[in-house]
Amino acid sequence: MNQGILEGKTALVFGVANKRSLAWSIAQAWSAEGASLILGCQGERLRKNVEELAESLPKPGKVFCCDLAEDAQLESFFSEVARVAPTIDLVLHSVAFSPKDALEHELSEVKRDDFRVTFDISVYSFLAIAGHVKRRMSRGGLLLTLSYYGAEKVTPQYHIMGTAKAALEASVRYLAYELGPQGIRVNALSPGPVNTLAARGxxxxxxxxxxxxxxxxxxxxxxxxxxxxxxxxLASEGAGAITGQTIYLDCGYSILGA
Structure with a gap:
């Protein structure tokens, strides 16, 4: 039996909620090629479902709870990770959230607290994860996050999340510059609209x-x-020279002038 191209690598995956999650499609692809997965779930409410999904992987994954809005939980999560995996090679950040009121109101009407929560969960969490994993990626590796075209061009109804994704993409570029000397690549994947539970919100x-x-x-x-x-x-050696990029996966929609 041939070894997968990610055999011997450990991947952290944040954002799996159900089998229709973008994060789950990536987790499956990485696991199928040999990666050992550790999944972070938001809390006990989601844990059972995420554990069932993790058990179905070719290499059953481990699941630890981690509310990315809490520094103490991040510390605890990475302590658990260090106990089972001394080295990390791949990280997926598929996390975004904005209060319903903020998503439904015009940008000029967004409340300060809603702005803070949106950017904390959707942007800062990626920076916080990077701060923890950079010390554990001794062999280099990949940090991957998910964005959307609304970060670059105005998408009606996307409102504050468009500005958050723009900040996320800027963070990708700055992290790529900072972490490049360690052999750590940082990229964003920008799919077109996909019918996930989160998107329906x-x-x-x-x-x-x-x-x-x-x-x-x-x-x-x-x-x-x-x-x-x-x-x-993007996790393979073939993408070894790609960093700081937002990769569009949108059936060509982003090339259009309108």
């Missing part, structure tokens, strides 16, 4: 999905398996 998402499918050059929606396959490439 965006007002007008169904129309957004329909417009994308009718307008994108390939005239089709993005498939979860394609997201996993692209993340696998």
């Amino acid at each position: 965006i007002s007008g998402f169904t129309q957004m999905l329909k417009h994308h499918q009718e307008t994108a050059p390939l005239r089709k929606p993005v498939d979860l398996a394609e997201v996993g396959a692209t993340a696998l490439f």
